[in-house]
Amino acid sequence: MKKIVFLTPVCVIMLMAFNNSVHIDKATMDRGKKVYIQYCLACHQVDGSGVPGLNPPLEKTAQVLGSKTKLIRIILKGMNTHEEIDGETYSNIMAPHDHLTDNQIADVLTYVRNSFGNKSIAVTPGDVKYVRARTK
């Protein structure tokens, strides 16, 4: 009995660790990085740390690691709200990036979700296609 009590949390921790160890293939990361450098880096910076007060960081924020749909929508529609991100607000506008292809958006979001200390499941071109079709 004691052993079971002891083992349960161990199993939970191991499962969590397993879930977090997302494997993303190098080719996707390389393509994503290329898109990041061209379209995102200027504002969000080389290390994804953003610019305090101006451009939001991409390090472990709810927006980056949360709902894929919401995140894809930010790329397609841009962002011009005053919503708080981890207690801070950011004043620069993000222009819509709907000119990027489904593949480019999937690659760059997968890259961002697995860089700068982030670890999260990949965004697929299918995800982007689905959201794009339902986003005006």
Add this chain to the structure above:
Amino acid sequence: MRKYFFGSILFMSVWIINSVNNLLNFQAKKNVEKIENAGLKLPAGFSASAILDSIGKARHIVVTKNGALYVKLSKLVNGKGIFRIKDTGGDGKIDNIKSFGNYIGTGIIIKDGFLYASSNDEIFRYKLDKNEEVINPDSPEKIVGGLINGRQHNTKSLALDDKGNIYVNIGSPSNSCQEIDRGAGSKGKDPCPILDSAGGIWQFRADKLDQTYKDGVRYATGLRNVMGLDWNYQINELFVIQHGRDQLDMFPEYFNAKQNADIPAEEMFMIKKGANCGWPYCYFDVQQNKKVLAPEYGGDGKKTTRCEGVEQPIVAFPAHAAPNALLFYTGSMFPDKYKNGAFVAFHGSWNRSPEKQEGYYVAFVPFKDGKPNGPWEIFADGFAGVETVMSPKQAQHRPCGLAQGPDGALYVSDDVKGTIYKIIYKNN
């Protein structure tokens, strides 16, 4: 028994490690206090100290005739946006703090018995007593309201002349007045409709309540965003420094990232009523040393159409360095060279990535008879606390406000942690 023995050994080890750690931390703290010139690099004869460590997001500052400071915050601390701080003990450390004002903002200035402070769309004033202490901190008079507050470039910096006028910057809520702001390749709106109510300096009366656009005068236009402005009482003219445009490389057919990082200057202007400084149609190219047409309006990096008649900068500073404050030095503490010259607080760039960032220092421009008299130089550096800033978050401090003390000392505020620096000169 052995269990207890190992238990004790473990406990002792943790205790020892902890004690050593505490001791090291204590030493580290002591070292912090001893950091020479509070970490700043200054010209010979100058020294600096941090009179306060971490007040919050300290924007502009002003010093009373008794040496107290008013600090405007861009994020409320305990519900307050203005802090009055004082060193009553005379030991160079702040020991007396009062706070008031339930609004965030940047501008704060004292003139003729009043403290003026701005939110991001209003200007208030507070009557001062003979010691320049605010009499009714909870009931200021609103002198101006309803100013454009478009999130981007929404801070309202203030200056006053000797004739009862107050000058306020109304920044454009835009980078370059494009149809899609900051959109790659997006054209500029022509004419730019923003200029009717923003992208310039407005003049109001300092003593009239509840003014808005219709009561004021658009004193200067074509200024994307100005955070540093100061009235030069020596020649009675207004001087401003513009935050120049970002993202030339949204037009990759003409500009790459490196060219964007280096070309569009931060411009200092002497402003006369009616001046047009060119934004969004023109920007100043530091390499060609002239105003050129913006790519949003058909520019290719060379064309100068539309830019011939516009105001020329009197000083062109490095691109994107972000001049957040301007101060004409009128004190007598510093050597003669500094008298009537201009200090500029550069908050530091972001739009130079992936190049290393620029700014994060206080610069000085020597002046004679109201005109720049020699090249600008870096006066105080080292705020960032790192040798090279690659992304702004690496900077531990960023200069944002400037003020002159009654003794001629120069104060600099930092809006990362909220350190207030005092810089003095001693003739050895």
